[in-house]
Amino acid sequence: MGREAIAIAAQDVAVVHRGGRVAFSGLNLSVHVGERVALIGPSGAGKTSLLRLVGLGIVPAGGQLRVLGEAPWSVAAPTLRTLRRRIGHVHQSPPIPPRQRVVHAVLAGGLGRWPWWRALASLLMPLDCNGAERQLAKLDLADRLFERCDRLSGGQLQRVALARVLYQQPELVLADEPVSAMDPALADATVGLLVAEARARGTTLVASLHAVDLALRHFDRVIGIGAGRIQFDLPPAAIDPAQLQRLYAAVDDRGVGRAGGPPRALLPALAVCR
Amino acid sequence: MSVSRDPAMLPRLAWSGVAVVVLAPALVLSEFDPSVLVEAGNLRTMGRFLAGFWPPEGSSAFLVLLAQACLETLAMATAGITLAVVLAVPTAFALSRSLTLRAQMAGRPAWLEGLLRGPLRALLLVLRGVPELVWALLLVRVFGLGPAAGVMALALTYGGMLGKVYAEILESADQRPARALLEAGGGRIEALAYGLLPACAPELVSYTVYRWECALRASVVMGFVGAGGLGQLMDQSMKMLNGGEAATILLVLFALVLLADTVSARLRALMT
Numbered sequence: 001m002g003r004e005a006i007a008i009a010a011q012d013v014a015v016v017h018r019g020g021r022v023a024f025s026g027l028n029l030s031v032h033v034g035e036r037v038a039l040i041g042p043s044g045a046g047k048t049s050l051l052r053l054v055g056l057g058i059v060p061a062g063g064q065l066r067v068l069g070e071a072p073w074s075v076a077a078p079t080l081r082t083l084r085r086r087i088g089h090v091h092q093s094p095p096i097p098p099r100q101r102v103v104h105a106v107l108a109g110g111l112g113r114w115p116w117w118r119a120l121a122s123l124l125m126p127l128d129c130n131g132a133e134r135q136l137a138k139l140d141l142a143d144r145l146f147e148r149c150d151r152l153s154g155g156q157l158q159r160v161a162l163a164r165v166l167y168q169q170p171e172l173v174l175a176d177e178p179v180s181a182m183d184p185a186l187a188d189a190t191v192g193l194l195v196a197e198a199r200a201r202g203t204t205l206v207a208s209l210h211a212v213d214l215a216l217r218h219f220d221r222v223i224g225i226g227a228g229r230i231q232f233d234l235p236p237a238a239i240d241p242a243q244l245q246r247l248y249a250a251v252d253d254r255g256v257g258r259a260g261g262p263p264r265a266l267l268p269a270l271a272v273c274r
Numbered sequence: 275m276s277v278s279r280d281p282a283m284l285p286r287l288a289w290s291g292v293a294v295v296v297l298a299p300a301l302v303l304s305e306f307d308p309s310v311l312v313e314a315g316n317l318r319t320m321g322r323f324l325a326g327f328w329p330p331e332g333s334s335a336f337l338v339l340l341a342q343a344c345l346e347t348l349a350m351a352t353a354g355i356t357l358a359v360v361l362a363v364p365t366a367f368a369l370s371r372s373l374t375l376r377a378q379m380a381g382r383p384a385w386l387e388g389l390l391r392g393p394l395r396a397l398l399l400v401l402r403g404v405p406e407l408v409w410a411l412l413l414v415r416v417f418g419l420g421p422a423a424g425v426m427a428l429a430l431t432y433g434g435m436l437g438k439v440y441a442e443i444l445e446s447a448d449q450r451p452a453r454a455l456l457e458a459g460g461g462r463i464e465a466l467a468y469g470l471l472p473a474c475a476p477e478l479v480s481y482t483v484y485r486w487e488c489a490l491r492a493s494v495v496m497g498f499v500g501a502g503g504l505g506q507l508m509d510q511s512m513k514m515l516n517g518g519e520a521a522t523i524l525l526v527l528f529a530l531v532l533l534a535d536t537v538s539a540r541l542r543a544l545m546t
Contacts, residue, residue, distance in 0.1 A: 057457050059379060084459030095450035097472035108468045112459040119464045168458065 006066070007033045007172055007204040008054055013063035015049050023049035024228050027063065031206065033171075036198055038215035039208040041225035042248050047208035048092060050225065051174045054206065055089040056080075068172055085112030088170030090178045090207075094161035098150035102141070105149055105160050106132040109168035135163040138193060154181030159190065166197060173198060175207035179214070187211060191218050212244060326517030327524075336519060339507065344526055347503035350421040350496075351489035354428025358489075359482060361401075361433030366440030369394055372449050372470060373462045401434030410496040421493075424501030428489050439481055447473040476545040480538055487534035494527060 008031040015023040023046050031037055039047045052058045053065070056072050065072065070083050088109070096105045103126045110128065111119055121127060129145065136142045139159040149157060158181050165173055175194065179187035191207070195218045198205035209215045215222050216236040224231040224239075224247045231247050232239065310316060367373070369391055409427035417423040444466075452469030460468070471478075497505015504523055511519035 055457065056379070081459045084457060087458070089454065089458060091450070091454060093450075095448075095454040095469075097448070097451050097469065099475075100451075100468070100472040104468060104472075108455060108460075108464075109458075111455055111461075111464040111468060114464070116461055116463040119460075120467055123467055 005033050007031050009066040011064040013065050014061045015053055016061040034202050036205045036219050037221045038219035039223050040215050045225045046228045047225055048176050051176045055174045086171045088165035088168045088173045090161050090165050090175035092176040094157050096149050100149050102144050102147050102160055103132050106163045106167050109164040135166040139163055172204045177208055327521040330521040331518035343504045343507040346421050347493050350424045350493040350503055353425045355486045355489050357429035358432035358436050362436035362440055365437040369441040370444040372445050372452055373465050375456050398434045398437045401430050406431040406492050410501050411499050414500050419500045421502040424493050424496045443474050443477050444470050480542050483538040490530050
């Protein structure tokens with residue numbers, strides 16, 4: 001278990017998008033097992049790229065990456081697949097087919113551990129309705145179990161995606177703006193649940209958030225990402241408003257983002273949901 | 275500040291030009307000249323031919339024969355399509371690129387995919403490249419006169435078509451659900467069932483039913499070369515210059531196509 005105490009270890013990692021745009025270079029990051037980390041920073045700063053890198057959705061262009069004790073890009077295919085099952089990814093827009101029913105969308109979290117015939121049988125007759133319902137109940141959606149996903153609101157769909165990851169029971173949860181379509185109160189409760197679940201099960205959680213106040217309130221470590229670099233990596237108590245100003249102001253320097261005036265709603269005191 | 279130009283504009287204009295340049299000579303090469311249709315002599319010839327079709331034949335002896343042939347055609351088309359689906363589903367499943375992570379991401383060599391897909395693609399190409407009529411001519415020599423040859427011919431040609439189109443339908447749907455499942459360690463079958471089928475099912479079903487409609491018409495044509503059913507009956511009627519019988523057979527064909535259309539519409543309504 002000694003080596004496994006580190007959940008994510010990135011050394012000098014570079015990520016280059018197709019088309020040649022560099023998302024990251026020289027990235028160094030270390031996250032311990034059981035840590036709960038929030039990523040904040042302006043849009044386009046690289047939060048999604050970082051999560052996709054750790055979630056094995058992008059192959060790094062350089063450097064060393066270890067996830068849950070494995071070096072994903074030098075192991076054999078079966079080991080890689082097993083590793084993928086240990087990582088739960090909540091995508092920015094939930095990748096759930098609109099015509100799928102909620103029960104199947106949640107049970108899809110079990111596909112990694114089910115044999116294929118069980119997966120097919122479950123489409124005819126859901127094999128673990130109770131399991132799906134239990135996860136949905138935590139998110140206040142138990143009554144939508146047999147609803148079609150295209151009948152749900154954006155925030156409800158995001159909660160279905162979260163229920164899927166809870167059902168998957170991974171060792172590492174990566175959540176990319178998991179509450180962006182929810183109102184502030186619901187977003188707060190949902191992030192609280194996600195963190196509490198991670199704490200209860202001892203899983204590692206890395207979540208990117210637009211709402212700075214949520215990051216500061218719920219997480220024990222906050223990483224500010226701007227312009228493809230880690231700008232700060234601190235416990236919330238050590239972050240001061242000036243640092244936040246600088247983090248979000250970096251966007252204005254590049255000539256994109258907000259035109260004129262001070263960046264709005266950056267400070268926890270003024271917190272706005274998105 | 276100048277407005278930046280759409281980088282997609284030039285290629286789009288160029289391709290539109292290419293389309294015109296390629297399509298225009300096709301009309302010339304196929305010697306297509308609509309004015310021939312309305313020349314007085316030709317109109318009269320067609321009129322006389324069509325007049326022979328009236329009145330449709332309605333004798334009970336013929337109707338019994340017709341009902342038998344109609345059932346035979348329905349059975350031929352349905353059995354043919356069923357076998358074609360049996361052939362197409364596994365090939366489309368193996369061919370569709372939407373069910374694999376890029377080789378690098380799945381941790382296997384890239385040449386492996388080409389090695390598996392090349393021959394499959396070639397097989398589908400040969401199957402649908404040979405028209406069902408030619409397959410039928412060939413198979414009648416094996417199975418003898420009758421619908422069996424037609425069923426087999428439909429299975430081969432339509433299996434090739436369905437396999438190709440199924441794979442393309444799967445590739446044209448939103449790929450993110452399936453990719454998310456693959457990235458979470460799910461297998462191909464699971465990614466298909468949970469990631470792609472929910473979005474693709476209506477299109478897959480409606481294309482299959484449309485192909486069944488085509489198979490109905492095709493089985494009539496194959497009847498002319500001895501594969502039984504309405505086509506064979508039509509062939510006999512035409513050879514005996516019995517236009518009335520031919521007219522009745524055509525009416526039955528209309529009814530069959532209408533039936534296929536209704537089935538398709540009902541199924542689509544059920545699935546949305």
